[in-house]
Amino acid sequence: MSTPTITASVTIAGETVPRVQLAPVAVDLLRSLWEEHGPLMFHQSGGCCDGSSPMLFMAGEFITSDQDVRLGQFDIAPANEPGQPLDFWMSAEQFTYWSHTFLTVDVVPGRGSGFSAEAPRGVRFLIRSELMTTMTPLAGSAETDTAEEDAVASATKAVPA
Amino acid sequence: MTVYSVPGTPGSKITFKSRYENWIGGEWVAPVKGQYFEDITPVTGKAFAEVARGTAEDIELALDAAHKAAPAWGKTSPAERAAVLNKIADLIDANVEMLAVAETWDNGKAIRETVNADIPLAADHFRYFASAIRAQDGDHAQLDGDTVSYQFHEPLGVVGQIIPWNFPILMAVWKLAPALAAGNAVVLKPAEQTPVSILVLMELIGDILPPGVVNIVNGFGLEAGKPLASSNRIRKIAFTGETTTGRLILQYASANIIPSTVELGGKSPNIFFSDVAEAKDSFYDKAQEGFVLFAFNQGEVCTAPSRALLQKPIYDSFLGDAVTRARKIIQGNPLDTDTQMGAQASNDQLEKILSYIDIGTKEGAKLALGGERADLGGDLTDGYYVQPTIFEGHNKMRLFQEEIFGPVLAVTSFTDYDDAISIANDTIYGLGAGVWSRNGNVAYRAGRDIQAGRVWVNNYHAYPAGAAFGGYKSSGIGRENNKLALGHYQQTKNLLVSYSENKLGFF
Numbered sequence: 001m002s003t004p005t006i007t008a009s010v011t012i013a014g015e016t017v018p019r020v021q022l023a024p025v026a027v028d029l030l031r032s033l034w035e036e037h038g039p040l041m042f043h044q045s046g047g048c049c050d051g052s053s054p055m056l057f058m059a060g061e062f063i064t065s066d067q068d069v070r071l072g073q074f075d076i077a078p079a080n081e082p083g084q085p086l087d088f089w090m091s092a093e094q095f096t097y098w099s100h101t102f103l104t105v106d107v108v109p110g111r112g113s114g115f116s117a118e119a120p121r122g123v124r125f126l127i128r129s130e131l132m133t134t135m136t137p138l139a140g141s142a143e144t145d146t147a148e149e150d151a152v153a154s155a156t157k158a159v160p161a
Numbered sequence: 162m163t164v165y166s167v168p169g170t171p172g173s174k175i176t177f178k179s180r181y182e183n184w185i186g187g188e189w190v191a192p193v194k195g196q197y198f199e200d201i202t203p204v205t206g207k208a209f210a211e212v213a214r215g216t217a218e219d220i221e222l223a224l225d226a227a228h229k230a231a232p233a234w235g236k237t238s239p240a241e242r243a244a245v246l247n248k249i250a251d252l253i254d255a256n257v258e259m260l261a262v263a264e265t266w267d268n269g270k271a272i273r274e275t276v277n278a279d280i281p282l283a284a285d286h287f288r289y290f291a292s293a294i295r296a297q298d299g300d301h302a303q304l305d306g307d308t309v310s311y312q313f314h315e316p317l318g319v320v321g322q323i324i325p326w327n328f329p330i331l332m333a334v335w336k337l338a339p340a341l342a343a344g345n346a347v348v349l350k351p352a353e354q355t356p357v358s359i360l361v362l363m364e365l366i367g368d369i370l371p372p373g374v375v376n377i378v379n380g381f382g383l384e385a386g387k388p389l390a391s392s393n394r395i396r397k398i399a400f401t402g403e404t405t406t407g408r409l410i411l412q413y414a415s416a417n418i419i420p421s422t423v424e425l426g427g428k429s430p431n432i433f434f435s436d437v438a439e440a441k442d443s444f445y446d447k448a449q450e451g452f453v454l455f456a457f458n459q460g461e462v463c464t465a466p467s468r469a470l471l472q473k474p475i476y477d478s479f480l481g482d483a484v485t486r487a488r489k490i491i492q493g494n495p496l497d498t499d500t501q502m503g504a505q506a507s508n509d510q511l512e513k514i515l516s517y518i519d520i521g522t523k524e525g526a527k528l529a530l531g532g533e534r535a536d537l538g539g540d541l542t543d544g545y546y547v548q549p550t551i552f553e554g555h556n557k558m559r560l561f562q563e564e565i566f567g568p569v570l571a572v573t574s575f576t577d578y579d580d581a582i583s584i585a586n587d588t589i590y591g592l593g594a595g596v597w598s599r600n601g602n603v604a605y606r607a608g609r610d611i612q613a614g615r616v617w618v619n620n621y622h623a624y625p626a627g628a629a630f631g632g633y634k635s636s637g638i639g640r641e642n643n644k645l646a647l648g649h650y651q652q653t654k655n656l657l658v659s660y661s662e663n664k665l666g667f668f
Contacts (some may be wrong), residue, residue, distance in 0.1 A: 045405035047590065047635070048426025048463045049325045049352075052513055055405045062405070065413055085164050091404065093589045093635065097562040101520065109200070110509025113326060113352045114406040115382040122215075122507035129520040129559070 003027045008088055009070025017134045019071045020088050020103040026125065027117075030076050033117050034084055042105070043068075043128070044090040044098075045114065054088070054105055054125045055116040060091075069095045071103070122136040130159050165262050165272055165496040168209070177357065180211040183219055183379060184363045186226035186504050192380075193218035201355050203269030203504035204495050206543035213355045215380030216373040217388035223348040223392045225378035227319040230373030231346035232493055235316040243291035249366045250291070256262040256365055260358070264330055265495050267358040267546065269504030270458055272496050282624060283334040283362075289626035293644040294342035307661035313654040316344030317396035320388045320650060321411070324359070325401045325459040326506050327566075331357050335630075336399050337375065340648035348376045348395070350386050354507045382406070393417050397650065400424070401463070404635055411638075422639025424463060424632060426564045427592030430585035431455075431466035431621065432575075432607060434598040438475040444619075448597045449611040451621045452483040452570075455477050456490055456549045461510070463636075464566070464593030466621055468561055469572045470581055475618035476574045480553075484530050487570075490549045492535055504544045505567060511545040512565030517560060518550060524573070526554030556584050564590070572653025578603065582610045591633030595621045614640070 010018055022030065034040055045051050045150035055062070064070075068089050077084040088105075090098065102109040109125035118125060164175035180197065182189040192213040199208035213219070222645040234242075253260065262276035266645050270279075300312040312530045322336045329351060340347050351359045356379040363377060378385055390398050398411045407423040414421035437448040455466050495503030505511045511534065518532050531548030550569045552560055560571045569647075575581040585594060587605075594613040598604040608616040614631045617623065624630065629643035639649050 003528060031552075043305045045403040045406045045562050046426075047271055047402075047404040047407070048424070049402045049461075049566060050406075050509075051426055051566065052517075053403070053509075055329035057588075061411055071515060088272075094404075097557070097559060097589070101559065108509050108512040108514065109505050111198075111353050112507075112509050113386075114403060115387050115409060117383055119353065120384060124512075126509065126512055126516060128516055129523070131523055 004151050006076060008074045011070045011072050011087075011099070015133065018102075020105065021134075022074055022105055023106045025107045026051070026069060026105045027076055029118060029123065032086075033060050037117055039084070040117065042086065042088040044094065045089070046091070046094045050112045050114045051129060053112055053114065053115055053116065054127055054129075055137065056118055057115065058117070062147065064089050066093050080082075100132055102132045104128045104130070163498045164494060165258070167496065168262060168266050175361065177210045177263070177266075177361075180194060181213060181357055181379070182215045183215055183221045183223070184349060184360060184367065184375070184377040185219070186229070187370070190222065191220075191224060192216065193222070198353070198381075200267065201507070202266050203506050203545045204266060205540050206508070206545065209266065212356055212379050215350075215378040215385040216386070217320040219378045219380070219662070220348065220385055220388040220392065223378050224392060226321060226376050227346035227348050228394065229365040230371055231316070233348055234371055234374050235318070235344040237344065239294045239297070242344060243295050245369055246287045246291035246338065246342060248369050248480045250284040250287040250364055252369070253362070255281060257281060260330065260362060260365070262496065263361040264358045264504065267355045268326065268329055269495055269506050270461075270501040271500045273498050275500075279328055279331045282626070282638070283331050286331075286334050286338045286626045290338040290342035293647060297454050297644065297647060307659055309658050309660070310337065310484070311656040311658065313656070314321055314343070314647070314651040314655050317650055317652055318345060319395055320345045320347055320399065320596065321392065321395040321399040322347055323348045323386055323390065323398070323400045323402065324351050326354040327458065327463070329355035329358045330362055332401055333362075339376065339641070340412075340650045343647050344400045345421065345650050346374050346376075346387055348378065348381065350378055350389055352647040353379070353381050387413075390414075391416070395419065397421065399639075399649070404540060407637065416511060420649065424592075424639070424641070425635060425637040426463045427590040427613070427632065428468060428562060428564055428588045429464050429466050429590075429593035429613065430468045430470050430588075430611070431471065432470045432581050432585060433475070433597035434600070434603055435472040435474045435585035435598045436580070436599045438479055439599060444599065447619070449483055449486055450477075451595060451597060452479075453487050453490070454569040454621045455570040456495070457488065457586070457622050458535060459505050459547070460501055461506060461566050462622070463564075464615060464622070465566070466593070466595050467565065467570060468568055470575050470584055471572065472581070473574050473576055480502075480508040480529070481507075484551055487530055487549050487551060487662070490547070492546060494541060498663070502568060503547065504546050508545055511547060514547050514565055514569060517563070517565045517567070517569060521552050521554065521558065521569075524554065524558045524560065526552040526560055529553055529572070531568075545659045556587055562588060582607065586612050589635045592631075592636035593617070
């Protein structure tokens, strides 16, 4: 039976819609890495170089705090087997700019730096994003919406075809 | 036009070894576990050398060598250390093309950049810190007639450094030069995407340094980086990279109660006030180039001007001219001196950039240029090339808030000065920024009001030795490129001396 997509449980208080899922290829890789390392966790990075990559650590290796948001918890165990809970975290300040997007953890060939556990396998976790229909895109930007419309409108004229 | 020969072919400036070991204690040392990984050139997407896959055991060997070397190196005079750094600089200058080709092959960047910027700047940074250490004085204060407080700078001892892949040699030198000038021994881990060029540099300069003063261990972050960053045998850890690893490194440093400097990137605003377009003169031309500098180094720069803010009255015309200019960027063989934009450093980097182009489109940003992977054909067809890409949109979009680390620019407009500063500072980062105006007062005020460690005024992407570089906010802690960096590699010894013959009188 082929590996399914796994969707994380909802872990943010007051929310009802999942925020993050694992592509089947990510599930396979995580199960294999769990066998090698034991319990695991994700923390979504930002910034320079390999920023924007979800970093995979041994569970508890990265110390989270009130400055982090837990977007969801996966159970990567196959059906009818003991649970393998895996939390997905992001810094709270980064979440303020990501909160309107649904994230899918995918895998691509590559050689990321950072201390993420998959790198020695010659692959890299990669985030793919969709707009969340239940969230207001660009929440909090109402006062500058006009500027955006103007920008888009004027660009149509400005940019040579 | 010159096209440098591919490494290892007739006429090439360099032939890589088929295998690179770790550089420990002044010699090449095979990894304890005997494992290697392939170094891939982004130019063609093909492997070109094997590199030691170091582990905790190799880090321990490097730390042994560093601890053996540190006491004597730390006792050398500043003049002696400065002489060593100057010799290194001279050797780099004498081998610019060889090092530049090695760097371009390892990283993928255009040869005109490595020849004219990366490598000459590396030499100059060694010279700057050679001068800075000789010019550094301690402090003293006469606290009263009989009591003098003396403050001495002492080396920390053995320090760890973890280097990014965007300027592999130059970023290593940014960290090595102050550490060595201050009298420390170093264990350095290059990025796994670009492990070889720094070893080519060590082949060149290794004999100048006493054995064990600089030790290089390659490998993956989890296997080699973590044992270095978390070791209780280092007195400081320096890192350039992303925020999650930065926090992890600060966490390890807290466990050992050692200092850490971290440079974690940015999302730098580049602000163009209306007056830049008052005349279509050389200054306008300069400002246009300043806009297009988002594509410098394929956008793989922590301070890339990846958000352009244009004042409304000039939005249409300035952007139109700039898009026309950006469309003329020459992409091609990175070894060709006419090439202006080379390859992204790795496949995962390429994929990440494309994923941002995807989310930008989904968020409703308007594509003004590029937006796709570039297939340059021939031997380059599997290389990691992306078209220079320009989006128009809104500062709340993820395109405007995340460091894509690729040639992707996000453009928006602003109404007045306050709006410009508000948008510029609406980011979790604060590393770089640009301000363009013919009005010196406006440019000065904006430069001071933007919350970033480096604000370029009427220029961008210059990195001269002497100009302090480092971040505000989540862009990190510490300053490089300036004598301030010496302080990050020095302990302060206070001698509090009494010249009085008289007792205190308490007991």
